[in-house]
Amino acid sequence: MRLKYYLLTLLILCTLNHKINSQIKERERPKSWDSLTFGGKFMDRFLPMPVQGTLTYDTWGAKNVIPRYVDNGIEDSINSYWGGNALLGKDNKYHLFVCGWPENSPKGHMYWSKSTVFHTVSENSFGPYKIKDTVGPGHNPEIFQLKDGRYIVYVIDGHYISNSLNGPWKYKKFDFDKRDRKIIEGLSNLSFAKREDGSIIMVCRGGGIWFSKTGTSPYNQVTEKSVYPPVEGEFEDPVIWKTNIQYHMIVNDWLGRIAYKLRSKDGVNWKIDPGEAYAPGISNYEDSTKVDWFKYERIKVLQDKYGRATQAHFAVIDTIKWNDLQNDNHSSKHIVIPLTKGKLATIINKNQITAKTKNITVKIEAEKDFNPHTDIDFETLKFGAPEVVDFGKGSKLIKTEQSGDDIIITFEGKGNGLTDDNFAAKIIGKTIKGELLYAYCRLPSVNYIEPILSARMPKIALKIEGCDISVEIENFGQVNSKISDLKILYLKNNQEKVIGSGKIPKLKPFEKTTVVLKSKAILNKGETYNIKIVINSPEQKPTLLHGEIIP
Template sequence: MCPSSIRRPAIRSFLSIVAAFVFSISSTHADIVLLGENPPNENVNDGNFDLVPGWQTHSSPCWTVNAELTKGNHIAGVALGEFRSAGNEITVVESRKLDNIPTYSKPLVGDVFEYRFTAHARYEIPAFVSFSLVFGDHVRLLADDVPVNGGAAPADFYSGDYKVTADDADQGMPFVRISLRTTAPISVSLDDVNLRVLDRASAGPSALNATADESGITLTWSPRGNFADAEHRVYRRSSDAKKFTLLGSANKTHRFLDESIVNGIQYSYIVTRVLDGVESAASPLATARRLDSQPPPAPRLFDAVSLDAEIELAWECDDEDVASFSVYRKTNDELDSIALATGVTKNTFTDITPVKGERNTYFVRAIDHSGNESEPSNTASGRVRAMRGASFSDLILPMPIHTELRRDLWGAEEVLPRDPNNGIEHPEWSYWGGRPVKDDDGKYHMLVVRWPEAALRGHWEWVASTVVHAVADEPTGPYRPTGETAYAYQDGHGHNADVVRLNDGTYLLYSLIHWKPTLLSSKSMRGPWEVVGEMSVEYDAESLGDNREYQVQRNLSGVQLDDGSMLFVSKFGRMIHSTNGLLGPYQVLSDVVQNNKSIPDRYRHSNYEDPVMWRDEVQFHQIINAFLNYRAIYLRSPDGIHWKCDTGLAYTPDCTTYEDGTRTRWHKLERPHVLQDEFGRATHLSLAAIDTVKRQDYANDQHSSKNLIIPLVVHKRLSVQNDSPISSQTAEIRILVHSEEGFDAQTDMNFGSLRYGAAEEVDFGRGSLVVTTEKHDQGLVLVFEGESAGLTEQNFAGKLIGETRGGELIVGFSKLSR
């Protein structure tokens, strides 16, 4: 944790003790492990399903699904350290035959087997588990269709024992069979399967107790039989460790003092006996924790390192009793500091959202394992190289408050208070993603997906979501549904809905319906929507080196090109194109976005999905979400095929503020869309928002999701006035800035702040300065000297950055020719 740790004396911390927790788990202890936990040694026969790590379903070398007894076609297996039934009606999983234990190769009549395991249903449904020991052709059913908890309830713990019969012993060593049954297609998980043989001869000490006081943690235990004078070994495991380590030995005593503890950390202990060089099984587990009330010393913050759009921080802390750090930031315009991050467990942090154009000042606090917080560190300041306006995130404005901010709503504390009239929100529905569109009736429409908040699978009910039409008088809402579903086809089911306005003014709706990329059309956002059909994509997995064909069918966002052909960006950023009508077949034109070398290395290797693409008078735009890294990037393109990443980020979960300064921080923001004006410019950002981890959003709880609509700084309309295309040889660049409602180009601009040229130049305060201006009946012509613009053959648009006389951001792009 800290580079130069100095452990605080135990006596100092105990003088201010506020609590000490002592636990002893005392039970008849099974001593020959056939399956499961075997402290201080490794888990036996993968009883915890950790032998092969990974989040995708895979097999364990020690467990097999019995296909004959399993009812269902889902692929059950191991993922993230547990066995999952994957939604089969019945899944039967069996351990290997437990004949690989050198100290126990044959069961004896009268031996007692002790078993225990945990099971949990993903959601709150009727689910059941059965447990059997199978000796040859003898099946001993020990737990028969026992109910299993589900949803937010904790996992159930099951245990029992079985005495070996003569018939069992004749059959040799058994294997474990476990049946998981559900009444709905919901996965049931199995974990921590343990099977031991009770054996008094090899049993370890009993009744281990742990007590914390000013001297440390004292362990006492009861020796078994006539072994009081034997050597005993003490093992310890801290709360963040997986394995026990040898702490020390006790000879001819059944007492041990652990003086090497850190306050606030919970420790687990076991004790074994060593006799004639043979080590016994472990004692019962005992845990203890000593709390204190004295805060740790303040960290020492080093100089901040300013990068293009990020600021790196590093610090040291001369104390080992530090659990985490909190990082705070304050800018010139802010009266109070804001907490950028809590629970930081490293001595470094990168601020990926510093305020551009201002000095960002930081300090850090340390939090110890007892929860005490230190005084603030010294401060460190930095200013990023990029200017305000370099990143899409700089365009994000505070949200207006329609009526009031309320706390009597669902949601974690971080998203309260908020305005339920922003976007679309309802306590009975979970909403997820939608593109707002201003239709010819002057209203704002959105085709958004939703599912009942009380639905069985909580957030994961999205697989059965429906598409609903909603309408609002203002772009930020409130949006109200106009019916149960937007279309009658397949009862309105669909997901990832996105709308394309076609060249003839009609609308094309993409919807993933029962996992098929389906298109519907309508003359109005209100419908009726008629089915066009299912899209076809020619996908050659071998030539692309990627067998994930589903990626070009899901999360699509598209535009119709001037020649009538269709262009879509797909789930991972591949572009697909059709010159054969709306349904295709589509051709794959590009690679996944992770292989785009214009994306900085620190962002390129994220898990990207949920792209949105739009086009204005100048260029194509794309935002794509990094769903595991809680951020998104912004790219531009001259043709919708070749993309270039802009500096910084598009948005992060802390981008949601209100006009009165109130901040909210959603756990995750996904499914970006934009509202466009008549010129194609993005005026608002639409985001799906959830307040907790998706798997913790259950039915009928205080968590859910909604759609937010966030106003943006709108790009100024720019037109090149040069007769010849602008190049690196152009001596004078003439750019018309169009006046429009709320903006007078002739009077509102601060000319000294303006920079024009290549984005690589103006984003960092360089580029061409205004030489002179000329009034125009559509606005004002800005004349720039051309040499400093930095425009090369690699640039397809020129960029303008500056401020109004009132300090408001000016950003715009122009083509490089008339």
């Protein structure tokens, strides 16, 4: 009997250990991350959560999340909640669209596929959020507003649309045009951001970038490869947002429980910032109470009028998902963590900043909650390329000058580290209270709104001598393009051979054309060719498309 009991216990422990291991894999961090300065990684921006309500011991959860203040975000004993984001409505209330399912579901957490999207409301951006009504079935919701004022709540495999945050909501399907590209890991867990002209950029689960002219018109794939970091990871849960400076993205490696931060000028070409964007252990309260959630997923951000992220919204769970069973002591909820927001900074220099620039002058603006004259510890400030400033280097402060409520700061040019590869400069320092202070600045030499020319795979018609090649080109940028060069190559005997070249005419935003090239290249009917299309435009980096065609 004892042996039987021992074997049963061992089996249970082995099963539990397998489940835990299937949810965690330790990832090795780059050695260079050890040299990051405070503020060099996104995770440094997380602040303690405000204390609201009563510190509660009598609630669901494993020991690692008790006690806690349950008034943060949304939670109760009736539903398990997951994902979602919030917007500030015209009623000056915060509207959180979050999904959930009954805690007494027979499959426990694994009932997530039967989620309902709840419309919840709070006077306070941190919660507590209370259910006002339901939108409909769906999982992993994300709400965003269109140029025409309507709202879309995206869910996996569809979306809801309404003229008001309060509904009524109509369910519809998006149209997707992969444009001769491979869809990277399917069209789920989508995230959206609105560009200056009201068009929408979208990133899919696998890291592909898509554009829609209206947000309801077809989404068109532009990238052929993932924009995620080229490292080991089981990536999902991307979130994309745009500020007055640049595009931002965070993507989560759910197995490694580590997230990465990226930035972009145009939403197509991305830079990877060093350091963790987030990882377990980021949530604590202003009174030093800590809660150690097992997983943080589905990150979304609350933005201010400049697009700056002021809060991070997460789905969290207290244990591995398979351990959250029907009517047990485990569950999941939505939490809200405040973020240090970047300061409003503008470079006054008119010319391109290089290693030879003598001085760099920056204006930092005053805000309601920020007095630059009294709140900055000026001796801590460093300016330059994020690649150097994130590691504690950069240009040093020379002098300060009052400009009304704002302040003008002059840095020496030496050590700024800026190159042609940079589209934003960064300031890192501290306040007089020792808190993080940072800002991004646009560079005076950079054009931030450019054409985005993108090709489909060519169609080839064989002739007696040579062939005709037709290529569809579309401009997914927000401004007109200039006349650009088009080149078609194929690989033969491990060498690239040009089979056609020509000019792409000027194109308006979301305008397309078909370029027809006459080629003397002799191609064989029915044979497979590895093709590369190259677009060289005066306004953008060379764009490539690879694929196979059979004439």
